[in-house]
Amino acid sequence: MALDEALTADQGDGRVRARRDAGRLQRLNILIGALSVPAFVLLWELVARSGIVNIVLFPPPSVVAVAIFEWMRSGQFFLDLTASLYRVTTGFTVGAALGIFLGIMTGQFPVVSSLLSPLFHILRPIPPIAFVPIVILWFGLSETGKLFLVVWGVFFTVWLSTHIGVQKVDRGLIRAALMLGTPRRQMLQEIIMLGALPYIVVGLRTAVSISFYTLVAAELAGTFAGIVYRIEIAQQNLQTGQVMGGLAALGLISFAADRMFAAFAERTVWWR
Amino acid sequence: MQPGHRSNAKLSLAIPQTATATERCQPAIQVSNLSIVFDTHHGQLIAVDRVSFDVPHGEFVCIVGPSGCGKSTVLNTIAGLEEPFEGEILVEGLPVHRPRPDVGMVFQQPHLFPWKSVRRNIAHGPRMLGKSAQQANAIADDLIAIVGLKRFADAFPNTLSGGMQQRVAIARALANQPRVLLMDEPFGALDAQTRAVMQDNLLELRNRIKATIVFVTHDIDEAIVLADRVLIMSAGPGRILRQLNVELPRPRSNAILLEPAYLALKKDCLDVIRAEGLRAFRQSDEA
Ligand SMILES: Nc1ncnc2c1ncn2[C@@H]1O[C@H](COP(=O)(O)OP(=O)(O)OP(=O)(O)O)[C@@H](O)[C@H]1O
Ligand SMILES: [Mg+2]
Numbered sequence: 001m002a003l004d005e006a007l008t009a010d011q012g013d014g015r016v017r018a019r020r021d022a023g024r025l026q027r028l029n030i031l032i033g034a035l036s037v038p039a040f041v042l043l044w045e046l047v048a049r050s051g052i053v054n055i056v057l058f059p060p061p062s063v064v065a066v067a068i069f070e071w072m073r074s075g076q077f078f079l080d081l082t083a084s085l086y087r088v089t090t091g092f093t094v095g096a097a098l099g100i101f102l103g104i105m106t107g108q109f110p111v112v113s114s115l116l117s118p119l120f121h122i123l124r125p126i127p128p129i130a131f132v133p134i135v136i137l138w139f140g141l142s143e144t145g146k147l148f149l150v151v152w153g154v155f156f157t158v159w160l161s162t163h164i165g166v167q168k169v170d171r172g173l174i175r176a177a178l179m180l181g182t183p184r185r186q187m188l189q190e191i192i193m194l195g196a197l198p199y200i201v202v203g204l205r206t207a208v209s210i211s212f213y214t215l216v217a218a219e220l221a222g223t224f225a226g227i228v229y230r231i232e233i234a235q236q237n238l239q240t241g242q243v244m245g246g247l248a249a250l251g252l253i254s255f256a257a258d259r260m261f262a263a264f265a266e267r268t269v270w271w272r
Numbered sequence: 273m274q275p276g277h278r279s280n281a282k283l284s285l286a287i288p289q290t291a292t293a294t295e296r297c298q299p300a301i302q303v304s305n306l307s308i309v310f311d312t313h314h315g316q317l318i319a320v321d322r323v324s325f326d327v328p329h330g331e332f333v334c335i336v337g338p339s340g341c342g343k344s345t346v347l348n349t350i351a352g353l354e355e356p357f358e359g360e361i362l363v364e365g366l367p368v369h370r371p372r373p374d375v376g377m378v379f380q381q382p383h384l385f386p387w388k389s390v391r392r393n394i395a396h397g398p399r400m401l402g403k404s405a406q407q408a409n410a411i412a413d414d415l416i417a418i419v420g421l422k423r424f425a426d427a428f429p430n431t432l433s434g435g436m437q438q439r440v441a442i443a444r445a446l447a448n449q450p451r452v453l454l455m456d457e458p459f460g461a462l463d464a465q466t467r468a469v470m471q472d473n474l475l476e477l478r479n480r481i482k483a484t485i486v487f488v489t490h491d492i493d494e495a496i497v498l499a500d501r502v503l504i505m506s507a508g509p510g511r512i513l514r515q516l517n518v519e520l521p522r523p524r525s526n527a528i529l530l531e532p533a534y535l536a537l538k539k540d541c542l543d544v545i546r547a548e549g550l551r552a553f554r555q556s557d558e559a
Contacts, residue, residue, distance in 0.1 A: 172383035180397035181373040271386040
């Protein structure tokens with residue numbers, strides 16, 4: 001009896017200790033995580049100022065920070081940001097809408113698929129950047145050309161994932177819906193669309209980063225404002241601080257866009 | 273399907289119970305000379321070979337047979353999900369070519385719409401048949417009470433156990449008040465205990481609805497507990513080997529599994545199945 005109690009007490013004790021250890025480990029991990037970026041910045045500052053590297057080509061974070069501050073104060077940053085965001089969002093919206101619409105058409109109707117899928121499969125693997133020269137010939141330096149590139153990049157990814165999603169909708173769900181008297185229209189609007197939604201959302205999320213890749217190509221092709229345009233100009237003037245500031249801004253924006261989209265995706269397909 | 277004495281006034285009112293003239297002279301389901309052939313990589317596969325049977329109104333028929341013998345194929349054809357290769361199927365005197373709202377189906381997997389709550393899953397059928405959201409929800413709430421899921425009316429399928437999901441699937445199939453209810457191994461994926469409870473629930477539910485039920489299973493015990501009549505199918509190509517009337521008293525429950533009359537029936541079934549198994553084995557040996 002006494003031994004029994006002692007045993008259970010000991011077991012309980014062990015469990016508490018294990019939990020305490022796990023808690024400590026978790027706190028340690030959070031601490032390390034919080035220090036990761038500051039430690040990296042500090043190391044960068046030290047290396048850049050140590051004289052091992054050319055400080056003009058490899059400016060320390062403090063110089064980059066000043067460049068970013070100047071960029072913002074001049075009001076140029078806001079113009080660049082809106083120009084780039086406008087290209088990404090309109091291109092993404094148009095490309096995604098087209099991709100979802102045609103993906104549902106080719107996924108659902110074999111005739112449409114026979115007509116379009118072979119063409120799309122040939123065009124899809126060509127990297128959107130390869131279209132820059134022809135786009136410049138067709139559209140010059142206009143916004144239409146930029147939009148074209150982003151739409152092109154986004155469209156194929158979204159089309160393919162929607163097409164696959166529609167075809168992978170659980171046959172069981174469709175049969176169940178048929179047995180309940182679901183008419184064709186509702187079948188497409190409700191069961192097929194929502195059944196394919198998890199795939200569509202994955203495609204859209206991939207397309208978010210693709211839209212930023214194509215933005216880079218579009219702005220390097222020549223324009224008058226934009227984050228990447230600013231990077232290119234700064235490079236020509238050997239303003240390396242500004243170049244790195246531009247890179248940091250681009251990284252932050254696409255990171256934020258991806259996070260926002262992930263949160264949105266989680267809310268849209270919450271039943272997953 | 274709750275073991276209480278809940279009123280089912282609304283539901284039974286909604287399902288016509290008085291026999292019409294046509295009902296008295298024709299069975300609910302007539303399957304005549306049904307053959308189904310699939311095109312496969314190795315040529316044509318005869319899944320179902322000249323199967324004929326009738327099911328009178330209100331009867332509970334179980335089809336048993338080994339895996340792959342074509343039970344699901346027969347059921348899907350009655351449901352209108354599959355086209356007959358040969359032969360004809362009449363439900364309520366009308367040939368079946370596509371799914372019809374007067375034929376309900378419960379599959380082995382619940383196949384609930386994952387983005388809809390329990391109530392909206394059950395209300396889906398009535399909505400599709402043109403009922404208002406309010407009417408459809410009222411029908412759903414009645415059925416939710418009958419299958420004992422009141423607490424889960426607003427829950428989503430992924431939060432329910434397998435047994436509860438299958439109860440929702442049954443309620444959903446009943447929401448359109450089908451005259452014929454087809455069930456394809458609905459309890460096949462459940463553990464033995466849950467399955468026994470579900471069988472008792474179904475027997476009780478069956479007293480409240482007057483639908484004709486065709487229930488597919490490969491569990492002989494399940495077939496005898498539930499059915500008025502058991503059809504035994506042969507291994508593929510599926511044919512009907514034998515029909516057995518189950519003349520056990522109702523109301524029944526899983527408790528009859530130990531009664532002598534039950535055991536005698538089970539012995540009959542097993543004899544038929546064993547003889548067929550031997551025949552199939554010899555045949556495959558010679559081939
Ligand atoms: N769509 C199909 N295409 C080709 N062959 C099929 C198809 N559906 C079923 N079959 C074949 O028809 C036969 C009967 O299948 P069915 O699903 O009706 O069997 P079952 O009796 O329901 O088996 P189980 O008890 O395992 O569910 C099997 O040999 C199966 O391989
Ligand atoms: Mg089956």
